[in-house]
Amino acid sequence: MNTMTENPKKPWYREFWLWVVLFPLILTLVASATMVSIAVLYADDTVSDTYHKDSRMYHYTAEQDERARELGLAGMLQFRRGENVVTLDLNGQLEYPQQLLLTxxxxxxxxxxxxxxxxxxxxxxxxxxxxxxxxxxYLRLMPELNPQQHLDAGWRLKGEINFDLGDAAPLNPAVQ
Incomplete structure (x- = not known):
């Protein structure tokens, strides 16, 4: 008489060692898919300023800032939060255009x-x-009315505002 009883054969998906081997691989795939999704959804935005790429180096062009300095341009922005209105007092030696673009x-x-x-x-x-x-x-003021043509503007003024600290911001040519 055979004293050993045979274990009944289990289906492949109920084997313990199969899952010990597959679990880390499945976990890696899920984590990788999550990371790729996050990277695609929250990718860094592009820089919209006067930089251009020359071979492996980036160069900054300050011609618009120099022109604004030559004209003696400076401005003061005042925001009125309740009305969602902005006013600009602009000083300088130029023929003032009818419209300006504030970005x-x-x-x-x-x-x-x-x-x-x-x-x-x-x-x-x-x-x-x-x-x-x-x-x-970040604030940028220029006479060019099309935001995509900001590199063609004759001059520009730059500034920065933090509405947690106040509602006014000076605009000046950028300093290198």
Whole structure:
């Protein structure tokens, strides 16, 4: 008589060692897919300034800033949060255009950037700001009205505002 009882044969998916070997591989695939999804959804935004790539180096062009310095341009922006209005007092030696473009660039998300058309009325410029005025923004003022042609503008002024600290921001030519 045979005293050993035979274990009944289990299906392949119920074997312990199969899952010991496959579990780390499956976990790696899930983690990799998650990381790739995060990288694609939250990719870094592009830089929108006067930089150009020459071989392996990036160069900054300051011609617009130099032209603004030559014209003695400077400005002061004043935001009125309750009305979502911005006013600009611009000083300098130039023939003032009827319209200017103010670009408010979010430091992190390009999708949140705003382009505001400022109309001349009397001695100052005014415009309507869409959305809520909060947090920190980079400011760029130029006479070119198409944001995609910012490299063709004759001059530009730059500034920065943090709405947590105040509602006014000076605009000046960038300093290298």
């Amino acid at each position: 408010m660039s979010h430091p992190v998300e390009e999708d949140m950037d705003r382009h505001i058309l400022l109309q001349r009325s009397g001695g100052r410029y005014t415009g309507s700001v869409p959305g809520e005025l909060q947090h920190r923004w």
